[in-house]
Amino acid sequence: MIPANAQNINQLLSSKLDSISENPVHSISVYIKNQDGVLIDQVAGLRAKEGEKALSTDQFRIASSTKLFVSTIVLQLQEEGKLSLTDKVYPYLKDIEYLKLDEFHYYDNLAFAKEISIEQLLSHKSGLADIFNDKQEAFFERVMQNPERQYQPKDIVDLYFEFGLHKETKYKPDEGWHYSDMNYVLLGLLIEKLEQKSLSQSIRDRILSPLDLKDTYFEYYEKTETNKARLHQYIGNIDFDMVNTSFDWSGGGVVSTHQDLATFIEALFNKKLISETSLQKMIAVQPTIKDHLPYGLGVYKSVYNNHTFFGHYGFYGTYIGYCPRTKTVLSYCISQATPSFNTYEFVNAIVESVK
Incomplete structure (x- = not known):
């Protein structure tokens, strides 16, 4: 060329x-x-x-584009035998109290969080709604009320529940496609749980420093x-x-x-x-x-x-x-x-x- x-x-x-x-x-x-x-x-x-x-x-x-980094780490973890893409994410994250996983995915008044696989999170096939796209006006208004606020993963999850998005899921897991950052919030928490370190440190140790x-x-x-x-x-x-x-x-x-x-x-x-x-x-x-x-x-x-x-x-x-x-x-x-x-x-x- x-x-x-x-x-x-x-x-x-x-x-x-x-x-x-x-x-x-x-x-x-x-x-x-x-x-x-x-x-x-x-x-x-x-x-x-x-x-x-x-x-x-x-x-x-x-x-x-950060999702490329997160996905890469999840695939590395599978290669290391620490997870399988077909695994349900629920057993890994059920102990994180603020996630309230049993209530995280309601569709037709039925709970489906236990059926969400790691692969469905990676591919946006979980059916989870998104605080950015599905509540864009409310979310943007919240951010601009305090533009210097530091968020932690718990704060993102709290907003998800505050906006009622756990009851506005799009479909049962694997029955459609809907782009949602909440999929990658769960993946970030999964990486932290398995690595026993912050997501930022995992990205640095596994990608940024080696390259x-x-x-x-x-x-x-x-x-x-x-x-x-x-x-x-x-x-x-x-x-x-x-x-x-x-x-x-x-x-x-x-x-x-x-x-x-x-x-x-x-x-x-x-x-x-x-x-x-x-x-x-x-x-x-x-x-x-x-x-x-x-x-x-x-x-x-x-x-x-x-x-x-x-x-x-x-x-x-x-x-x-x-x-x-x-x-x-x-x-x-x-x-x-x-x-x-x-x-x-x-x-x-x-x-x-x-x-």
Whole structure:
């Protein structure tokens, strides 16, 4: 593959910058790399509305792409014989009192939490509702009442019950698909129970340290020595860099860079983190719902320029993915959750520019 013309890419990125609308885009960065080297490593715009010029090495919140890290650890634990994906999660977590697992999943007034498997959590097939998507207005209002509040997993679970979501499940386990961070809250607690350490420490010990990812950390749950600048990310015109997003936890709490994410996903697909068997299980995607991408175990299947990529999207306009056929990494950060343009079409045009 031949690198794209840098000037053309810069013009394309700059054309989508927007500092005045209700959905401003102050920076866009794109990183594409294959086995021959880096093909695109470019950024346009400012770190924030009145910030310094953005750099392609700046950190950003990867949001739900964190699920790739969590899924990887769960598959590692299966390889180590500490769990099986077919196991029900109930026996592992029933002793966590605030979970109230017996009441966690009601459907048609019947309790089904005991039937939820680890694999169903990974693939969003448990039927659990989501505090972010299903109660978005109430949740957003709660967060903005105290934007500096530090959340712990218990606080996330307490909100789940306060919003009555345990009685608003979508279906019986394994009878449908519904994207819910609550699946990954349970997985985070499962990892902590089995590892007897914090989730942030497990991510560091199992992924960040072995891969020497110096610019990646689990925000609000661990101290970090990194002093890199960071891209501010927005929801509409609200700068979420000013909001404590510890509520994302296992569903989306990692901060990283394009370069570190490339190292991570290359290691994942080169079987440096999990076996070929586990990798194939992870990317064995299934249909989800109408107009939504196929999903595996913490991974989406996407197509860019007629090439299949496996990876994950993040809420604030981010993505990290890998194409096994061409051994290509794609990472981008739009820095806006609700841009006024079609992100897929925009990124696809960039990928098409690489011959």
